[in-house]
Amino acid sequence: MQLLPRSIALALNSLPRPHRIMLGSLTALTLAMAISKPFVYHNDDDGYHQKPIAKQILLDAQQVRSLLPEASEPLDDSDSPPAADIPKDELDDKTENEKGVHEYVVSTGDTLSSILNQYGIDMSDISALATSNSDLRNLKIGQQLSWTVNDDGDLQRLTWEKSRRETVTFDRSGNGFKASTEMLKGEWQDQVLKGTVGGSFVGSAKEAGLSNAEIGAVVKALQWQMDFKKLRKGDQFSVLMSREMLDGKSQQSELAGVHMRSGGKDYYAIRAEDGKFYDRSGSGLARGFLRFPTLRQYRVSSNFNPRRLNPVTGRIAPHRGVDFAVPIGTPVLAVGDGEVIVAKNGGAAGNYVALRQGRQYMTRYMHLSRVLVKPGQKVKRGQRIGLSGNTGRSTGPHLHFEVWINNVAVNPLTAKLPRSEGLSGKDLKDYLSTVREVMPQLKL
Numbered sequence: 182m183q184l185l186p187r188s189i190a191l192a193l194n195s196l197p198r199p200h201r202i203m204l205g206s207l208t209a210l211t212l213a214m215a216i217s218k219p220f221v222y223h224n225d226d227d228g229y230h231q232k233p234i235a236k237q238i239l240l241d242a243q244q245v246r247s248l249l250p251e252a253s254e255p256l257d258d259s260d261s262p263p264a265a266d267i268p269k270d271e272l273d274d275k276t277e278n279e280k281g282v283h284e285y286v287v288s289t290g291d292t293l294s295s296i297l298n299q300y301g302i303d304m305s306d307i308s309a310l311a312t313s314n315s316d317l318r319n320l321k322i323g324q325q326l327s328w329t330v331n332d333d334g335d336l337q338r339l340t341w342e343k344s345r346r347e348t349v350t351f352d353r354s355g356n357g358f359k360a361s362t363e364m365l366k367g368e369w370q371d372q373v374l375k376g377t378v379g380g381s382f383v384g385s386a387k388e389a390g391l392s393n394a395e396i397g398a399v400v401k402a403l404q405w406q407m408d409f410k411k412l413r414k415g416d417q418f419s420v421l422m423s424r425e426m427l428d429g430k431s432q433q434s435e436l437a438g439v440h441m442r443s444g445g446k447d448y449y450a451i452r453a454e455d456g457k458f459y460d461r462s463g464s465g466l467a468r469g470f471l472r473f474p475t476l477r478q479y480r481v482s483s484n485f486n487p488r489r490l491n492p493v494t495g496r497i498a499p500h501r502g503v504d505f506a507v508p509i510g511t512p513v514l515a516v517g518d519g520e521v522i523v524a525k526n527g528g529a530a531g532n533y534v535a536l537r538q539g540r541q542y543m544t545r546y547m548h549l550s551r552v553l554v555k556p557g558q559k560v561k562r563g564q565r566i567g568l569s570g571n572t573g574r575s576t577g578p579h580l581h582f583e584v585w586i587n588n589v590a591v592n593p594l595t596a597k598l599p600r601s602e603g604l605s606g607k608d609l610k611d612y613l614s615t616v617r618e619v620m621p622q623l624k625l
């Protein structure tokens with residue numbers, strides 16, 4: 182059976198291009214099934230029967246054609262690099278994670294597998310983690326997870342901040358993970374840092390004593406309320422950090438609240454027990470996202486799969502978005518309020534639009550027949566940004582839609598997207614008492 186992959190490759194090369202594309206979309210299993218018939222019936226020892234086999238594949242390919250995801254990109258199309266067209270600014274350095282490092286704050290309804298799954302982590306790794314420490318099955322709201330993957334997307338390490346004092350680290354060891362626990366001994370202190378914007382916010386915040394990570398936290402907390410690029414000289418800020426001090430040095434810190442006064446207006450973001458930020462009255466800061474970039478929901482013709490294996494080349498050819506089989510000319514909608522960062526025609530992505538929402542979110546819409554927005558333009562949730570099409574490298578009319586969180590492509594169908602809900606009940610009561618404690622400290 183060693184010949185199998187080789188005969189597949191031979192067969193593929195003998196096909197005209199459209200068929201190669203079609204076949205490329207087949208899974209290895211389907212391919213094996215397609216050629217299993219000739220293997221069974223041509224029980225000959227001489228090598229001459231390779232040719233009839235190839236012919237047989239061609240016929241089978243025609244037959245299964247109707248089962249193929251006709252509306253997608255060719256499988257051998259390695260996606261354009263994520264940031265190729267995306268403009269960067271100084272704030273990106275502060276809010277971006279290191280390559281391969283992901284962070285997540287546990288929120289309502291999350292489980293270890295729902296969190297890691299949306300980032301494309303292998304299910305076998307998720308269950309290996311849960312096996313090595315069954316407490317991982319009971320994540321608590323507000324706990325922080327961070328993890329590292331290698332270039333193939335394989336999980337290498339998971340860090341679980343169970344509480345401020347206790348951190349458990351899981352390191353890959355063979356097929357499983359080895360856990361180690363660290364208890365921190367430092368003293369937590371509240372510190373208020375104030376400043377006035379001079380040249381840039383980043384420069385002024387550094388001058389006020391904030392670290393890079395702390396500046397990133399401030400930018401993320403206020404991302405839905407204000408545009409940091411619009412800050413002017415003389416604008417003021419006050420930040421309350423909770424820092425763990427050991428031997429007079431800050432080990433780690435947590436943003437408790439921030440107050441920004443820009444152009445005479447006051448903006449607040451204060452941290453609740455759940456690790457998220459709300460305004461003074463406990464309202465959510467982000468306006469919710471739409472799950473689908475179209476008015477109604479269309480059939481998925483190809484799923485998100487960051488670890489998709491090309492059965493022919495054996496290489497990983499990630500599919501960083503989800504494909505919807507959408508008729509040409511269907512209005513494509515912005516899934517959230519944001520700014521157009523790319524609106525261009527041509528290339529492998531065809532006519533495409535990329536939006537930035539807040540600082541951490543980016544959505545991309547590809548293969549459009551028409552682009553209806555311009556770079557720099559502000560858009561509202563639900564606004565038409567283009568019409569769907571079949572441009573660029575595409576095997577049929579479809580909309581390729583991507584969601585990126587902190588520069589990592591996530592599954593648009595399952596990703597935790599910003600919601601607009603605020604706090605209620607006991608959570609709100611607790612939050613409002615935190616606000617009464619924090620507000621006076623943030624006075625400018």
Ligand SMILES: [Zn+2]
Pocket residue numbers: 253254483500502503504581582
């Ligand atoms: Zn696609």
